[in-house]
Amino acid sequence: MQSAVQALFKIMPFLFGIGFIAPLIAQTMAYWGWSPPLGLSPIGFGLLIGGPWGLYATVRGRWI
Template identity: 45%
Template sequence: MRVVGFLFGLGPILFGVGFLAPVIAAAITASGLDAPAGLSAVQFGLLTGIILGVIARQRRTWLW
């Protein structure tokens, strides 16, 4: 139960890696843009997804 609780506590980070990252990568590819700093779309998606996920977990919100 503690493991389950721990994993659910990581929810926003898992969401950032599991869903947000590929969505960002797909949006960049679909819009024909290049990811900044020479990163690939997937690398940029992962970086952004993890950072936003960590912030959302700490602040308990994605919005402010």
């Protein structure tokens, strides 16, 4: 149980990227009436940003 929780927290930035940042980007774009580029759906664009960003934070240990 403890190791599972530790593993979960280790990848938490990535989960946060897809679990929160992606829909936040999508809904913010919809709120301001912005269209995603390349014919992507808002959530697709959100995942494209949030996923790699969360992965970067997981690997690098920093969001910026």
